[in-house]
Every structure is written in structure tokens, then in C-alpha cells.
Amino acid sequence: MDPRYSAQDILRCNLCEIHVVQSHCELCQTNLCKSCVGEHLSDSTKKHRVVPYKERTSTPNYPKCPAHSKNCELYCEQCDIPVCSTCISSGKHKGHHLSDVLQKISSKTKDMEKEFKELETRIFPKYEEIASGIKSKKDNLETHYRKLTTAVTKQGEDWHRVINIIVNKQKSEIDEMKTEHLAALNKEENEITKITAEVKQSIADLKKILGSTDISLASVYKPRNAKFKRLPPEINVSLPSFSPHQINTDQLHQMFGSLSALSITTEEHGYTIKTLEAVSCPPVKPLLDEPKLITIIDTEHKYLHSVTCLSDEEIWTRGDDKIMKLYNLQGKLLKSIQTKSGNKPRGIAVTRSGDLVYTEPDTRTVNIMKNKQIQEVIRLQGWKPRYVCSTSSGDLLVTMNSDDEQSKVVRYSGSTEKQTIQFDSEGKPLYSSGNIKYISENRNLDICVADNRANAVVVVNQAGKLRFRYNGHPFTTKEEFDPLSITTDSQSQILTSDCKNNCIHILDQDGQFLRYIDNCDLSYPWGLCVDTRDNLFVAELNCGKVKKIKYM
Structure with a gap:
């Protein structure tokens, strides 16, 4: 021996x-x-x-x-x-x-401390993030399928009883796809919940071992992090859409419209495994070589700052006074609303239910027009709300500035604050201290802000993590990039008005420049919005006109 x-x-x-x-x-x-x-x-x-x-x-x-x-x-x-x-x-x-x-046990203890730190700071938060993403998808699921059902119902009302059988058939298809979609998300959520519970248990076990003087517990501990590091596949869904056609009584079945198939995929490490093949995909709308000016709407605003669509036929506008005005596309004034306090509004938006929302920096409030009554939704302390948009889930996204010149974006569900977006992963401010920060949610749930003082479009994902900054396309613009308003379309393209260069920049969802809209005699383009048919409305600052432009 x-x-x-x-x-x-x-x-x-x-x-x-x-x-x-x-x-x-x-x-x-x-x-x-x-x-x-x-x-x-x-x-x-x-x-x-x-x-x-x-x-x-x-x-x-x-x-x-x-x-x-x-x-x-x-x-x-x-x-x-x-x-x-x-x-x-x-x-x-x-x-x-x-x-x-x-x-040996000392070495294993150090390994366990590393494993504990990795579980607590990296693995567990990742599973929480996935679970949160699934919840958001489920929240958005109801909105999307409700919109589909509404579109089918509206088409059915136009055609009356002669096509009820078709309406009912396609509603049934929507319900089936919704059920299948929800089942897939529930399955994914259950898997994440199960693994998250295991991660929490491992954290608890390690806390117990690391806090115990009984080293026999450490001697028999077996690492589990390798299992948790391999994340389960994420389900990706290509949402179905409804494509109505013009009514033609001779070809009822062919002309009524069609639903694209529900497509559910799982994505893992850069490749996608399809679990349900799509029968057809929503049509891709290419950009026109030359955008076309469709309509010019003369408003009574001396200086026109904002425009937002109530429908494809009606637009709300906001100028440099205390009055917000609703026009149809023929330029007829349908309604005027004065702010409750008599101060100037700043940002305006229309909710999913058709209510007008506006911000009022002077009173530090966000207000909504419901049933012909103005109601205060949010009142801030130490911050002033600037611009606002309504999201696909029914939340409000508000840009705001503090009294000490900080800026942030806050998500609200009703009057409840749900999320604050202010700093990047290095703790640096995402946004400048400037006041002009129009905001829009993209179809892929990215949050897009036109940060005028920073001369940049700043885009973060749904979780608030920076995706990219766009600082203009300097090879063809004459003046410094001057982003004012911002909007997005059905293709997840981002459009921002460039006031000094009298043009509109069109970007893809990843921030790549696609083209300009620099014809249509644009003059000081400021506010932007897009209707459900992807027609662009541009508010021109100095002449008080809104131009409707077809660009896809």
C-alpha cells in the first residue's frame, strides 16, 4: 500500500x-x-x-x-x-x-457555484422569457382571430343569405385553426412550465447543498445544467389571413375569398421543422416602381403634425392648436374634439375598438374619447407623455420625457404599467432627450421609435432589447436625416418621414433600406399612418394637407 x-x-x-x-x-x-x-x-x-x-x-x-x-x-x-x-x-x-x-469536494463545490450562477442568471431567465413570449402570443391570438372572424362576417353581411353556407363553412375553418393554434401554444407552454419547474427545483437543491455544512450532499450531487441548456424547440406560427374578393353573383364560391392555411413550425438552432404544411401563403405585396398620389385632403389646420386612420375612409388629424379633427377622404369635416383642459394635444392614436387616444404633456396625462366623453387614462409624476400608439394586443405604448431630460417608452394595459424600455444591454440610454419621438408597433411586435434629436430610427423587440438603429441613407439625401413620424405596414416594413429631405424612407423589418418615396410633390412631410389596405397617408406640415399615396 x-x-x-x-x-x-x-x-x-x-x-x-x-x-x-x-x-x-x-x-x-x-x-x-x-x-x-x-x-x-x-x-x-x-x-x-x-x-x-x-x-x-x-x-x-x-x-x-x-x-x-x-x-x-x-x-x-x-x-x-x-x-x-x-x-x-x-x-x-x-x-x-x-x-x-x-x-475533490472543494472542486465540485466551485463547479456547483458556477452551475448555480448559470441556472439563476442565464437559464432560468431564458425560460421565463420564453414563457412570457408564449403568453403574448396567446394574447395576440384572440385579437388576430377576432379580426379574421369580423372580416368574414362583414363579407357575409354584404352577400346576405345566399352565401350563408359559405360564411358558416369558413367560420368553422377559422375555429378549427384557432383550436389547433391554441393547442400548439398550450403544448409548448406546458413543456416550458414543466422544465421551468425543474430548473427552479435544481436552484433550490443547489441552494440547500451550498448552504449546508453536510458535504456528503455535495459528494453525491449530479449536474443537470447540460439538460437545461438545450432549449426545447420554439413553435412559430404563420398566421392565416382572410382575402376578400369583389362580389360576383355568377361565381359565388370562387369570388367570396379564401383563408390561408394555419402554418405551425418549430424552430431550433437555425433550422425549421414544419409540423403542418401551409396550403397557401398570404400574398407578398411588392413595392411600386413609382408610388402614386391617390387623394389630397385639405384640412383646416394651419400647421399639421399628426394623422391616424379611424378606418379606410376616415382620418383623425392634429395640428398646432387644441382641436383634433376627423375628416373623410373627400375632405369633409365630420367631427371636432377639443382637449378637456384646453391645452394642445401631442400624440394621437386610434385603439382597436375605434376610440381616439391623445397625450397632453402640459397636464402629464393620456386621455381617451369614449362614448363622446373624454376620460383620463394615465396621469404621470415627473414625466410628460409625448406620443402614443395602440398595439395589436390592445396595450398603449407611450414615449415620454422626464423633467431631468431622460426618455423612455412605457407599455400600459389600461392604466396599469406593464413594461418600461429605457436602456440597452450595457445600461446606456436607448433614446435621446428630445421631445419628438413618434412610435409604432410593427406586425412582428417590434417597437419602432423615430428619435428626431438622435437623427435615428430606434427599433427594439417585444422584450425591449435593441434590434437596430437606422441613421438614414446618406448617399442620396441632401440634408441631414430628419425622422419625424413613423408607421408600419402589413409586410412589417417601416416607413418614416424625413422632413428636411421631403421624402419617406421605407425599411424592411431588419432595418435595411428599401427605397424612398420622394415624388408626389411632398412638402415638409410630418405625420404618417397606413390603412388596412396599405395606403400611406402623409400629413404635410406647412400646407395642412394630407396626401393618400399608393406605394405597394
């Missing part, structure tokens, strides 16, 4: 294994001779407390051998278990590499 482990042999240094022990490191549980103390202390990656061997404070708490009820002072690397002297004498571990059990 190795004389190092013989009870009759004098105690040797754990490092050189030759000289007699004179000192002991209490933190590392290492016996040292006089010559090796300096070498041991030179390892700056660990903390040390070296004392004379006779003055060591306590005897190490070795794990007990379950078979022989002895202290396990060694660790069998091949068997991955602590062993006692009787285990070694039995011959079961002959030829195996043996190491000091306390050093």
Missing part, C-alpha cells in the same frame, strides 16, 4: 508528498511542509489561511462510507465516489486514480 495512506507512516505534505507536515491551510484543507507553503500561497485564484499544523481549528468533516461507516478520506475518480481505507483494501478500486476527498 502507498505509504502516504498508511496509518503507521508520519503525516506527509500534500504537495511534495515527501517532507513532514508543518503547516495546514484551513480554507483548502491542505497539509503543507515548510518548503511548499510559498508555492501553495502563490495560487491567487483561491483564498488561503495557513496556520501551524498543531493549531488547525478542527478536524475535517469527512463523508461517511455507507458500506463501512468510516471516514472517506479519498475519492475514486473512475467510480466518482468517496472511498474509505476499507474500500481500498477490498481491491474494488485497484488501479483507479485516487485523490484527496476534501480537495
